Amino acid sequence: MPLSEKRLIDRIRRRAYGSRARSLVAGIGDDCAVLRVPPGHELLVTTDFTIEGVHFRRDWHPPQLIGRRCLTRGLSDIAAMGGDPRAAFLSLAVAGNVPQNWVDRFFTGLLDLANEFKIPLAGGDTAQSDHGIQADIVAVGSVPRGTAVLRSGARPGDRIYVTGELGGAAAELARLRKSRSAKTTTWKYSQYLSPHPRIAVGKILRRLRIASAMIDLSDGLSTDLEHICNESHVGAEIDASAIPRARNHQHVGERTPAAIALEFALHGGDDYELLFTSSAAVPARIAGVPVTCIGRILPSSGMRMRMIDAEGKSRPLRAAGWEHFKRA
Amino acid sequence: MPLSEKRLIDRIRRRAYGSRARSLVAGIGDDCAVLRVPPGHELLVTTDFTIEGVHFRRDWHPPQLIGRRCLTRGLSDIAAMGGDPRAAFLSLAVAGNVPQNWVDRFFTGLLDLANEFKIPLAGGDTAQSDHGIQADIVAVGSVPRGTAVLRSGARPGDRIYVTGELGGAAAELARLRKSRSAKTTTWKYSQYLSPHPRIAVGKILRRLRIASAMIDLSDGLSTDLEHICNESHVGAEIDASAIPRARNHQHVGERTPAAIALEFALHGGDDYELLFTSSAAVPARIAGVPVTCIGRILPSSGMRMRMIDAEGKSRPLRAAGWEHFKRA
Numbered sequence: 001m002p003l004s005e006k007r008l009i010d011r012i013r014r015r016a017y018g019s020r021a022r023s024l025v026a027g028i029g030d031d032c033a034v035l036r037v038p039p040g041h042e043l044l045v046t047t048d049f050t051i052e053g054v055h056f057r058r059d060w061h062p063p064q065l066i067g068r069r070c071l072t073r074g075l076s077d078i079a080a081m082g083g084d085p086r087a088a089f090l091s092l093a094v095a096g097n098v099p100q101n102w103v104d105r106f107f108t109g110l111l112d113l114a115n116e117f118k119i120p121l122a123g124g125d126t127a128q129s130d131h132g133i134q135a136d137i138v139a140v141g142s143v144p145r146g147t148a149v150l151r152s153g154a155r156p157g158d159r160i161y162v163t164g165e166l167g168g169a170a171a172e173l174a175r176l177r178k179s180r181s182a183k184t185t186t187w188k189y190s191q192y193l194s195p196h197p198r199i200a201v202g203k204i205l206r207r208l209r210i211a212s213a214m215i216d217l218s219d220g221l222s223t224d225l226e227h228i229c230n231e232s233h234v235g236a237e238i239d240a241s242a243i244p245r246a247r248n249h250q251h252v253g254e255r256t257p258a259a260i261a262l263e264f265a266l267h268g269g270d271d272y273e274l275l276f277t278s279s280a281a282v283p284a285r286i287a288g289v290p291v292t293c294i295g296r297i298l299p300s301s302g303m304r305m306r307m308i309d310a311e312g313k314s315r316p317l318r319a320a321g322w323e324h325f326k327r328a
Numbered sequence: 329m330p331l332s333e334k335r336l337i338d339r340i341r342r343r344a345y346g347s348r349a350r351s352l353v354a355g356i357g358d359d360c361a362v363l364r365v366p367p368g369h370e371l372l373v374t375t376d377f378t379i380e381g382v383h384f385r386r387d388w389h390p391p392q393l394i395g396r397r398c399l400t401r402g403l404s405d406i407a408a409m410g411g412d413p414r415a416a417f418l419s420l421a422v423a424g425n426v427p428q429n430w431v432d433r434f435f436t437g438l439l440d441l442a443n444e445f446k447i448p449l450a451g452g453d454t455a456q457s458d459h460g461i462q463a464d465i466v467a468v469g470s471v472p473r474g475t476a477v478l479r480s481g482a483r484p485g486d487r488i489y490v491t492g493e494l495g496g497a498a499a500e501l502a503r504l505r506k507s508r509s510a511k512t513t514t515w516k517y518s519q520y521l522s523p524h525p526r527i528a529v530g531k532i533l534r535r536l537r538i539a540s541a542m543i544d545l546s547d548g549l550s551t552d553l554e555h556i557c558n559e560s561h562v563g564a565e566i567d568a569s570a571i572p573r574a575r576n577h578q579h580v581g582e583r584t585p586a587a588i589a590l591e592f593a594l595h596g597g598d599d600y601e602l603l604f605t606s607s608a609a610v611p612a613r614i615a616g617v618p619v620t621c622i623g624r625i626l627p628s629s630g631m632r633m634r635m636i637d638a639e640g641k642s643r644p645l646r647a648a649g650w651e652h653f654k655r656a
Binding site for chain 2: 025026029030031032033034035036037039042043044045046047048049051052053054055077078080081083087089090091093122123124125126127128129130131132134136138139140141143145148150151152214215216231
């Protein structure tokens with residue numbers, strides 16, 4: 001059954017966290033949403049495309065997960081500024097041959113996460129696409145004036161930290177690629193199955209002025225660290241053995257499950273953990289999430305990023321972009 | 329040459345109205361843009377998809393026009409609330425076979441309009457799409473608290489007004505469809521070639537509290553009037569002979585150019601004029617733009633919209649959706 005725009009909009013209006021949100025003056029059903037930002041706050045805005053064949057495959061990924069990841073990408077950017085999420089907007093284009101049931105389940109995943117953070121899906125756009133599915137999420141948040149944590153604040157001598165474990169999403173994706181079918185795969189790495197934007201951690205890091213620079217890990221550690229180096233005009237050295245690598249959380253047995261390969265943790269994307277720098281004392285756990293020191297910021301030089309490998313040798317580290325499904 | 333994401337972003341950073349915008353604290357190059365909203369203002373947010381094959385055809389529409397129309401759609405929504413535009417964000421997905429030159433010219437059209445309104449292109453996302461071009465524009469604006477003009481404020485007895493002339497975009501499109509090639513066509517109706525969001529008119533209507541309800545004409549008069557009726561729980565009657573129909577502005581000759589067919593003015597979209605209701609005295613021209621009374625708001629009843637035709641007979645009016653290129 002093809003997507004009916006009016007039915008879809010009515011459905012979202014019914015299910016979205018709407019009139020309960022204090023920040024929302026007018027939502028879906030007008031030319032613009034009208035939002036209230038707390039006095040003295042600045043506004044945070046981010047947009048992220050999620051495209052079939054590039055960011056997900058319909059035969060690999062359950063629709064709820066795609067919907068949840070779609071909003072996670074936006075909220076994770078708000079977290080990386082130390083912000084409070086206020087509202088989300090979704091522009092969704094769907095080809096005529098996509099079943100209504102797929103769209104419903106996509107919204108279930110997205111709205112479940114929106115409800116967790118008590119933010120309204122305040123508007124957006126729907127269109128019939130020629131080909132496949134394209135979703136653009138807009139997340140709006142706020143921070144007290146002048147306190148947003150930027151990428152540009154890292155200084156030589158700062159330590160480099162990450163939250164949680166890295167590489168689970170990339171490891172899961174490699175497993176999917178190998179098995180060539182989602183049906184024969186059980187999900188092992190929870191980050192990929194049910195990513196959780198680190199809003200609470202980001203807010204604490206901002207409020208206590210712990211983080212000098214911050215970014216979320218969406219493109220992979222090496223790429224996102226390079227963004228901090230570029231914007232802060234600094235270099236960085238990380239210690240390979242310190243990087244917290246994802247483990248199989250569904251492992252049942254006596255031995256500790258083996259950690260995934262370093263490459264996944266170093267270059268794999270879609271983890272939605274936070275990477276930040278600090279010159280302050282940093283607790284080992286913030287809002288229940290483990291925080292690990294993985295290196296330090298250096299003065300800028302010709303060789304901008306380096307890594308101390310398992311043998312204790314320092315070698316150049318290059319950003320290796322996260323490629324999603326381009327060559328899947 | 330395929331789209332290079334980094335080159336594209338660098339190019340936008342150079343060309344976009346950026347550091348000059350007082351409202352922009354941090355723009356492209358961080359996880360979120362940071363915006364400042366004037367104290368006592370509420371925020372307006374709108375998103376609009378522009379999709380190849382649905383909203384435009386590459387062989388019919390020059391890239392500058394597509395870029396300009398893309399942002400026009402967002403700014404026109406801000407105008408319809410009586411708002412001041414503050415910033416724009418663009419998520420752009422482009423297939424590998426689209427030339428860099430096409431993308432450059434698209435941005436020329438979009439940034440020219442952004443510069444006209446002195447708003448920054450403050451961020452967005454770029455992706456390589458599997459197929460064609462998808463652009464999602466986000467426009468952010470503001471209004472003094474409590475003053476946004478909603479669709480829901482129309483009351484029985486209010487008069488119905490439109491700005492400018494209607495149907496030019498639909499007439500131009502019909503010409504294109506007939507000639508089957510943009511090359512043999514000269515553009516006749518300026519609205520389609522160079523749409524101009526009615527920000528100045530919208531602000532005056534809001535400030536002087538003239539408009540009780542307002543919407544922009546993007547889907548066509550019949551459809552957009554129905555949105556006002558639905559949200560305001562009222563009916564409407566319009567006078568066919570009063571609707572200001574577009575004329576060929578490039579006509580050179582002694583006779584007045586013929587107005588386009590009523591159907592174009594009644595159901596054609598993409599005009600980006602304003603439709604509003606008012607119980608006050610309304611000037612014939614606002615901010616240089618003609619304003620025409622075309623009917624009145626009625627109490628809601630079974631037959632929600634009607635039209636007095638050329639013979640003076642009242643007949644039901646049905647919303648006939650604007651279909652873009654779906655059947656082109």
